[in-house]
Amino acid sequence: MVAALALSMCVMVTVSATAGEGGSALIPTALVPGAVQVERARAGAVDVAADAIEVAQTVQAEGAQVAIDAAQLEALQAATARLDELLVEATGEEPVVSRDVPASRSGDRAAEDVTATAPAAPVAVDPTAPIDPASVFEQTPAPPTVPLVPPAAGKEDETTAELREAVAEVATLTSTVRQSAEAKRVADTAAAAQAAAEAAAAQAAADAAAQAVAAQQAQRAAWKQSLLGYANGKIPDSALCGVSFDASVRLRCDAAEQLDVLNVAYRAQFGSDLVVNDSYRSYAGQVACKRTKGYLCATPGTSNHGSGIAVDLGGGIDSFGTRQHRWMAAHAPDLSWGLPSWAAWGGSKPEAWHWEYTG
Numbered sequence: 016m017v018a019a020l021a022l023s024m025c026v027m028v029t030v031s032a033t034a035g036e037g038g039s040a041l042i043p044t045a046l047v048p049g050a051v052q053v054e055r056a057r058a059g060a061v062d063v064a065a066d067a068i069e070v071a072q073t074v075q076a077e078g079a080q081v082a083i084d085a086a087q088l089e090a091l092q093a094a095t096a097r098l099d100e101l102l103v104e105a106t107g108e109e110p111v112v113s114r115d116v117p118a119s120r121s122g123d124r125a126a127e128d129v130t131a132t133a134p135a136a137p138v139a140v141d142p143t144a145p146i147d148p149a150s151v152f153e154q155t156p157a158p159p160t161v162p163l164v165p166p167a168a169g170k171e172d173e174t175t176a177e178l179r180e181a182v183a184e185v186a187t188l189t190s191t192v193r194q195s196a197e198a199k200r201v202a203d204t205a206a207a208a209q210a211a212a213e214a215a216a217a218q219a220a221a222d223a224a225a226q227a228v229a230a231q232q233a234q235r236a237a238w239k240q241s242l243l244g245y246a247n248g249k250i251p252d253s254a255l256c257g258v259s260f261d262a263s264v265r266l267r268c269d270a271a272e273q274l275d276v277l278n279v280a281y282r283a284q285f286g287s288d289l290v291v292n293d294s295y296r297s298y299a300g301q302v303a304c305k306r307t308k309g310y311l312c313a314t315p316g317t318s319n320h321g322s323g324i325a326v327d328l329g330g331g332i333d334s335f336g337t338r339q340h341r342w343m344a345a346h347a348p349d350l351s352w353g354l355p356s357w358a359a360w361g362g363s364k365p366e367a368w369h370w371e372y373t374g
């Protein structure tokens with residue numbers, strides 16, 4: 016009598032609650048007829064399979080969004096498609112979750128989807144079967160993990176077993192994809208943070224370099240102005256600068272700085288330092304020069320040696336056509352050092368040794 020009542024009940028649990036036949040929905044599986052057990056097991060498996068596909072597709076989308084390993088995505092997609100096929104076979108209808116058709120599904124199936132309206136409840140449940148609480152699967156939004164088809168509690172058919180196996184595979188692959196997606200998100204975040212830090216460091220370095228250049232330009236401008244208050248040949252030694260390779264050299268500081276740079280290149284080329292025979296020349300020195308060398312020395316008070324921006328070089332540079340002179344002619348202008356036109360070959364008073372700073 017109790018069994019008959021239970022069999023007459025519909026699938027809604029509320030019916031059993033209002034029927035006032037307490038306990039009628041909790042009939043042990045062993046007492047349920049075999050055919051009903053088979054049907055119920057399959058219905059439960061179909062519900063789980065539909066949920067599993069939904070979760071798998073959500074996770075697959077997450078994985079694709081962060082571009083995890085394509086092989087993992089393809090494996091999950093293939094397993095989901097197989098489960099989808101089984102679902103169709105099990106229900107004889109289009110699956111509940113046929114909206115997001117996996118790419119692997121055939122075109123004709125997709126075409127059928129257009130005309131088929133997904134049934135809300137495609138599960139063929141015996142309306143007379145009692146409800147076993149264990150077989151009620153909640154239709155909740157995508158759960159965090161893929162549900163599994165519970166182990167067989169009674170009789171079941173081959174389709175149910177296949178669904179259980181296929182769901183398990185989808186669950187495993189979904190878990191793999193989810194872990195990869197999470198790891199990729201973490202890695203991407205770390206990489207983005209590192210890139211931002213590197214960009215900030217690069218910007219800071221560029222700013223510092225720009226400031227250094229600006230400071231250097233300001234210093235040179237100041238040096239260039241530094242001797243304007245002194246008459247030719249009347250510059251105190253404290254206002255002049257030396258070079259690193261020759262303690263006797265005295266020049267305006269910017270000229271000295273660039274001559275030092277030029278010497279580094281010269282030494283790299285010839286293996287020795289520039290030979291500087293004369294640099295700043297005081298007024299008294301110019302007078303002495305004129306007295307001893309005559310034509311070769313400028314009128315006292317007019318020589319650029321008296322302004323601290325001229326040098327007389329030796330070591331081969333003092334002869335036109337030598338390797339050293341040709342090298343100087345080619346490279347010194349890069350550092351604002353050069354042979355003035357009057358001192359050049361063919362000039363009014365050729366002096367291969369006399370170089371001036373023009374910066």
Ligand SMILES: [Zn+2]
Binds near residue numbers: 320325370
């Ligand atoms: Zn000279």
